[in-house]
Amino acid sequence: MDLSVLEDKVHSLMFVFDGLTADEIAQYLHLQGIKGYRINARECVISNYIHANIADAPVTLLTKPSAIGLLDKSNDLSFICLHSNSSNVKRFIVNFDDGKYCSLVAM
Secondary structure (H helix, E strand, O other), X not given: OOHHHHHHHHHHXXXXXXXXXXXXXXXXXXXXXXXXXXXXXXXXXXXXXXXXXXXXXXXXXXXXXXXXXEEEOOOOOEEEEEEXXXXXXXXXXXXXXOOOOHHHEOX
């Protein structure tokens, strides 16, 4: 998939969270049935949400509190930013990694 197409798709998916609090983001993801692993950039709730909605999203897609991006295998695994996360998404990710939102944890 072309990088600009992927970037547009990620932006569109993350637009859903604009104006939502961290708790509302958690509720939305819970209602969508999305789960993930804490402290796991490849399989966190946000990464799994993107993979659930973009069938051909690359496996090198990562979610950090500050951004969503890809690892560039051709450049010493540098991070290619696709989307900068809003403060509420950052708060959700930090809260999730710190133990909040147990209903979103994959077993």
